[in-house]
Amino acid sequence: MPQCKKCGKKGLFLKIEGDTGLCLACNERFAQEGKILTQKIIEAKNEATASKDAEKLVSLCKSIEGYGNELVALHQAYNLQPSQELLDLIGTYKKMREQAEK
Amino acid sequence: MDTKKVKDLIIPLTDYPHMPYWGTLREAIAQLNVAFETGHHTVLVFDEAYKLMGMLLQKDILKGLEPKFAQHHEEGVPIMWNQLLKSGAEKQLGRPIKEFMSAVTATLDVDDNILKASHIMVDKNAYLLPVMEGDKLIGVVRMGDLFHQITNAVLAL
Ligand SMILES: [Zn+2]
Numbered sequence: 001m002p003q004c005k006k007c008g009k010k011g012l013f014l015k016i017e018g019d020t021g022l023c024l025a026c027n028e029r030f031a032q033e034g035k036i037l038t039q040k041i042i043e044a045k046n047e048a049t050a051s052k053d054a055e056k057l058v059s060l061c062k063s064i065e066g067y068g069n070e071l072v073a074l075h076q077a078y079n080l081q082p083s084q085e086l087l088d089l090i091g092t093y094k095k096m097r098e099q100a101e102k
Numbered sequence: 103m104d105t106k107k108v109k110d111l112i113i114p115l116t117d118y119p120h121m122p123y124w125g126t127l128r129e130a131i132a133q134l135n136v137a138f139e140t141g142h143h144t145v146l147v148f149d150e151a152y153k154l155m156g157m158l159l160q161k162d163i164l165k166g167l168e169p170k171f172a173q174h175h176e177e178g179v180p181i182m183w184n185q186l187l188k189s190g191a192e193k194q195l196g197r198p199i200k201e202f203m204s205a206v207t208a209t210l211d212v213d214d215n216i217l218k219a220s221h222i223m224v225d226k227n228a229y230l231l232p233v234m235e236g237d238k239l240i241g242v243v244r245m246g247d248l249f250h251q252i253t254n255a256v257l258a259l
Contacts, residue, residue, distance in 0.1 A: 034150035035122065041152060042120045049117070050136055071152060083153040084238045085115060092116050 061097035
C-alpha cells in the first residue's frame, strides 16, 4: 500500500510522488520551502561568481553554505537524499571561503 | 593521437550562471549578459531541491522570444520579420524558463575519451553535456573545448 515517507499517511488510493516518495501535501510543502532556499542559494552563487571584492566574497560564501545546509536539513526532515549538486556546491564554497580567509 | 579524457576539459557547475526553473526569460537574459565575457552562453536550470533539471541555451532563448506563429514560417506562412519582436516578445520575457529550457539528453563519463564525447555531442546535437563520475554529477564539458583539443591534435598528425 502506498505510504508517504514524511507523514506516514497510507492508503490504497493515496497518490505518492514518484521521485520523492511523499504524498502530494508533503511534496508541496517541501517544494515551497525548497524553492525559497534554492532561490537564495542561486542568487548568492551568481553574485559570488561576479564578485571581485574579497570581503564580499567571504560573506557570500557564508550565505551559500548557510542556505545550503538549511536545504540539506530540509531534505533530512522529509527523509530525502540531498542532490550531489547541492553537496558539491556547499563543499566548493566552503573551500573558497577558507582560501579567501587565509 | 594522444587520448585526452573528458576529465581534462571539465568545467565545474559553479562556474556557470545558475537559475531556478521558475525564473523568467528576462532574468536569464540578464544573467547571460553578465556572464558574456566569461564565454559561458548557457544557464544551468535547477529545481527546488537544487538538482540540475536542464539547460537554457542561447538558441532556446532566441526561440523563446519568437511568437508562436513564427514557427509556421517553414509551412509558407508569411511573417513580418521587422515587426516580430513587437508581436509578443514582451509577454514571453515574463514566462518561466522551464518552458524554454533544453532537457539533458545525454551525459558523459569522466573517463570518456574526448572523441567519444565529440561523437555523443554531434549525435545529440548538444553543445554542453553534464559529466558524471559514477552516478555523481561533477561538471560540464563544452563543445568548443572539445573542438579545440581535437582539431589541434588532428593538425599535429
Ligand atoms: Zn505526507
